[in-house]
Amino acid sequence: MKTILCCISLLLLAGCAGKQKAPGSGAINAMNLKKGKTILCGPADRQLGAVSFGISCSGRVRDDFNFALALLHSFEYDEAEKAFAAIIDKEPGCAMAYWGVAMSNFHPLWSPPNKQEFEKGKKAVDIARAIPGKSARETAYIDAIAEFYKDPDKTTHRSRCIGFEKAMEKVYTSYPGDLDAAALYALALNSAADPTDKTFSKQKKAGEILAAQGQNPSHPGIIHYLIHSYDYPPLAEMALPAARKYAAVAPSSAHAQHMPSHIFVRLGLWDESIFSNKVAADAAKCYAESAGFNGHWDEELHCLDYLVYSYLQKADNKQAKEQCDYLQTIREVFPETPKVIYAFAAIPARYVLENRMWEQAAALDPHAAGGVWENYPWEKAIIHFTRLLGNIHLNRLEAAREEHRKLNVLHDALLHKQEAYKANQVEIQLVASKAWILYREGKNEAALAQMEKAAIMEESTPKPPVTPCEVAPARELLGDMLLAMNKPALALEAYEIDLRDHPNRFNALYSAGLAAERAGNAGKATAFYQQLVKISAVQQPERPELTAAKLYLGKASNIRLSAR
Incomplete structure (x- = not known):
């Protein structure tokens, strides 16, 4: 009997320890966790991609965890935190739910967490x-994110990001075949x-x-982070297949609609960009309404900036x-983030600069709903840079x-x-x-050097x-200056470099064609003008450049016909 009781006691102790x-x-x-119903604007069945992360918590929260993790992989941070908080309510001893909360407040590719988020x-x-x-495995994941939250008074945001990187490398190498480890590394x-x-x-790494995880094409983190990895002019082509797929993999995520x-x-794929951002902006409006915001969601303004830019490149x-007119009707945005203020500054600046509306550029005012602009020096600088360019082209030197x-x-x-x-x-x-x-002062060589x-x-x-x-690419401004100095061949070189990093930009294509025309290079002038017409929207009245x-x-075509 003693032996049986001893065995039972040992089993009970083992069970308690587990x-x-x-x-x-x-x-x-x-x-102070965010809580409440998870808000998604998309298919009713909450499509966010395929995630399967084994955890040691009870079976009743495992599907919930995969749902929360899928939200996290698509940067739906507020909703992810709410989903992880719901797991904590169900099972307070689920350690990985707290890991999810910590990850939801990190948002590594966006702005650093504020003080409340960090705490x-x-x-x-x-x-x-x-x-x-x-x-x-769970301990390794938790230790990795702990590196980011370590010693805030002694470290910088960047150094903590590097600490997280090194810790996630250990997780990745320790658990080969773990899709989430690969994605998060x-x-x-x-x-x-x-x-x-x-x-x-x-x-590139x-x-x-x-890319090596290609056998799992529906994992949202794999596809999403591939787009971020190649979001640079020399690399972007490699992300195009992922960009064309991500929105369909996670249609319930507003960010997944925008990110491609x-x-x-x-x-320079303007029609695809326009479609992507129209869908994403609509999803953002839906989110704001569903969340009960007294205004707009910050993601909507981010989409609007991309949308306006894309329309302008099509001469639409x-x-x-x-x-732009719709932006002026917006009075409240939640939360007030730097990307909101950036959109308030950049959208009207783009419209006047792309259209060379110098009087309007010189008089551009900050958006009335832009919060305290003094708190956002970089974003406010866009307003003053736009004014300066307007005054320069109006030859108002002192104002510039x-x-x-x-x-x-x-x-x-700053x-x-x-x-x-x-x-x-x-x-x-x-x-x-x-x-x-310097150019307006007649100091051409010094101006070109600057x-x-x-x-x-x-x-x-x-x-x-x-x-x-x-809002005004520097290499393009160099081309404009060279063209103003009657140096069309050098201007053409500048515009061609600009188009390498900004393909299908309307003003760069037109200016390259004009520079080639003035330099006597009919072949290049025709090629650039043809490309300009190809990407542009059919509308009346047209941009004068078009x-x-x-x-x-038309003249070139008539010359070719008469020469036959």
């Missing part, structure tokens, strides 16, 4: 690590990539890892203007100098905030602005993902 100890309600409540993520990590009974590589590395070494347009814009001013002084103040503010990347973006505008001021410097700076700096394109291109092509 159970996960739930944290107290106080620790859970202190995280929430750190608390979630601490709880996850304290829960016993985890598998070795690739994401970590992208988040830790050096923005000045023009060899794109980490991004991430892409290779993801990053590649479409890189490749009617549709672009409709979106005043805008240049304001740009300097904003640049200094340096003071230790936002080096954004400060560099404004410095490019400063150098380009100085070049045009403009070439700005172009090189911009080409050595990766485009921020918040924007489809700079009318001029068609006139040239």
Whole structure:
């Protein structure tokens, strides 16, 4: 009998040791988790791709975990946190649910977590690590995200991203065949990539890892992060198959509808970009309404920037203007993020600059709903750069100098905030602005040297993902300056370089055709004008540049016919 009782006791002890100890309600409540019904705007059956992540939690939450993880892989961070929080409500001892909360507040390729998000993520990590009974694999995942939340007072966001990358590499190598480990390691590589590395070494490595998982074509993280890995002019073509597939794999994700347009814009595929962002903007409107926002969701404005830019490249001013007018009706956006303020600045700036509406550019005002613009120096700089270019082309030199002084103040503010990347973006505008001021002062050689410097700076700096394109590409501005100096052959070279990184840009195609025409290169002029007509929307009234291109092509055709 003693032997039997001993055996029973040992079995009970073993069973207790295998159970996960739930944290107290106080620790859970202190995280202040987002909760409520998960909101999705898409198919009723919540299609987010195929995810299957084995966890040691009970069977009743395993499907819930895969759903939450699929949301996370498509950057639906708020909804993912709510889904992980629902798991915690059901099973407080599920350690990986806290891992999910920490990951939901990291958002590595977007802006760094704010103070509240960081503290929430750190608390979630601490709880996850304290829960016993985890598998070795789960412990490895939790330890990896813990690297990001370590020593906030002694480390920078970038150094913590690198720490996460190195830890995820260990998970990836320790668990070959683990799709989520491969996906999240690739994401970590992208988040830790050096923005000045023009060899794109980490991004290429991430892409290779993801491409090797090709036998699993419906995993949202594999497809999504492949697009991010190749979201650069020299690499974009490699992401086109993924871009054309992602929206269909995760139709319930608004971000999955928009993200492919990053590649479409890189490749000048305007119709595909327009379709992608119209669907994504509609999904964002649906989300705001379903969530009960008193206004708009920030994702909608991000889509609008890409949408307006794409319409402008097709010379579809009617549709672009409709979106600009719609933007002016927006008064409240939730949350107020940098990408919201960027859209408020960039959309109207693009419209006036692309159309060379210099009076309107010189008078551009910040959007009334743009929050406190002083909190967003980089975004505010777009307004002053647009004003400067407007005044330059109106030959209002003193007004242009005043805008240049304001740009300097904003640049200094970014340096003071230790936002080096954004400060560099404004410095490019400063150098380009100085070049045009020198040009108006009659100092042509100095102006060209400055403009070439700005172009090189911009080409050595990766485009921020918040924007489809700079509001005025520096290499294109160099071409404009050379054309104004009656140096059409050199201008043509500048425009051709610009088109290498910005294929099918309307103004670059037209200007390249004009430069070729003035340089006596009829073959190139015809080719550029034909491409311009091909990408442009059929509408009345047409952009004057398009009318001029068609006139040239008509004359060239008549000359060829008469020569026969």
